[in-house]
Amino acid sequence: MKEPAGSTTEDAQSILRAAVADASETEIWPVSATTSNFVYQTSDGSIVRFPHNDWVSDGFFRERKLLNQLDGRLGVSIPQISHFNEGPVFMTYKAIEGMVASRDVVSTLNSECRERFGVSLGAFMARLHGEPIDQFDFLPRDYGEELLRQLRQNAAEIGKRDPEGRVGGLIVETLEAWDEVRNGNDNLVLLHQDLHGQNLICNPETGNLVGVLDFTLAWIGNPLWDFPEVYRCGADILEHTVAIYTEMSGRKINTEAVKIISRLQLLRSFDRAPLDSAREAQVLERIRAHP
Secondary structure (H helix, E strand, C coil): CCCCCCCCCHHHHHHHHHHHHHHHHCCEEEEEEEEEEEEEECCCCCCEEEEHHHHHHHHHHHHHHHHHHHHCCCCCEECCCEEEEECEEEEEEEECEHHHHHHHHHHHHHHHHHHHHHHHHHHHHHHHHCHHHHHHHCCCCCCCHHHHHHHHHHHHHHHHCCCCCHHHHHHHHHHHEEEEEEEEEEECCEEEECCCCCEEECCCCCCCCECCCCCCCEEEECCCHHHHHHHCHHHHHHHHHHHHHHHHHHCCCCCCHHHHHHHHHHHHHHHHHCCHHHHHHHHHHHHHHCC
16 A cells, blocks of 8 residues: 655655755654644744645645634634645645643643643634634534444444443443533534644743644534543643633533543544554553543
8 A cells, every 4th residue: 555645754855845946955854643644844944744645635725725714813823834735735834933732741831831821722712713604614514423423333343342341331321421411512613623732832931822733624513522632631721721711702611521522532533543553552541541
């Protein structure tokens, strides 16, 4: 099976140099390889992203359009694409100054910085969710419903992959809990849907959120779906985020529902992990430890 374009540093550098006129001598090095992107940094301070597959590639085209529409409207920096290549697909943009807000980084912040991080993240989310959704008819809708449908359909098979026999029952239990709390939270908003720390840039001295990356998975859906990654940063950060979000948007966020969605996302990740892989074991351990 042919490897995706840009999956190695050598391939990505060769493609970049051939496609971008002023990049003939640009050096690149890998920053991360996520489940959807191969990400590199260049010697001139740019970020280069290649999609893992055709599905993510389609998302790049939607992301390009979305970023153009959101520029200057969210209170933080977002990528400003300097080059978009349509074949093979990749994009480049200037790196946003600051520190990636990984869980390790956030865990080292003092209480004041953690509060500022939560407040600034909540303000960003309120602005994002406040965008009129009729201007984003090119984005998928209610992808969360598809995720839930697949979990229901695959529950028995997924359960067989857990040697302790807990996951199958946990899927049923979690889906039932979601059905109980979901009523009254069906208003649709623009979701980022990938707000983990690798996509958040903060000022390490103040804790303030200064940038948000990777809008490839954006879709229109229930606002609750954007909160699980915040919950995984810590209960205090979720509290600060929800407080300012509610103040700015007028929407009340059920934190118990957020925890349920967090568990559903982990269960779906387990379903998608390769059999007998380190990824499968890692996700299974996170599911077992999830409150």
